[in-house]
Amino acid sequence: EAGVAQSPRYKIIEKRQSVAFWCNPISGHATLYWYQQILGQGPKLLIQFQNNGVVDDSQLPKDRFSAERLKGVDSTLKIQPAKLEDSAVYLCASSYGSVETQYFGPGTRLLVL
């Protein structure tokens, strides 16, 4: 079974630029999560999708972050414009349902200069 795929693996941008991350969950997983993990901290949930609907985006900085999962499969997370404090690893995870085990992708490491 293929795991959760993410791209790119690394990205370096300057502040005020835009960046987008892509996630392809495990086939059949209805629930998809985007997490932000700042160095030395645990992951923080940014947004949770159930199929193509948003379940929880309470911690998503909506003035600069957006995410979509239009067909209920792949998802993209965008930051526009980026700030220095957005430097982090962005993790995508998926699960069959919201209370099932989450499977994590390798993450995208973002550095904002």
Added chain:
Amino acid sequence: KNEVEQSPQNLTAQEGEFITINCSYSVGISALHWLQQHPGGGIVSLFMLSSGKKKHGRLIATINIQEKHSSLHITASHPRDSAVYICAVRGNTDKLIFGTGTRLQVFP
């Protein structure tokens, strides 16, 4: 105060040593997860517990619901066990709440 606290934050050990990582939480939970994160970011789920004890190879996880405490034990530690170990609890809103992790280094 964080809802999920782990100790120690950093741990070094010699190969073969028995290792214990602790997790305490302050919220009601339906399940507790132990996760392993290797350098490069990838996270692997090790255990999901709601009561008692689970064992997988050299890894053992226990949970005491009354005391709101869980431990992860590694027997006969090996350098490949070096990673960050994260405790996460599923609270009443079904959202995962993560600890800040314990960085383990096992030296040959």
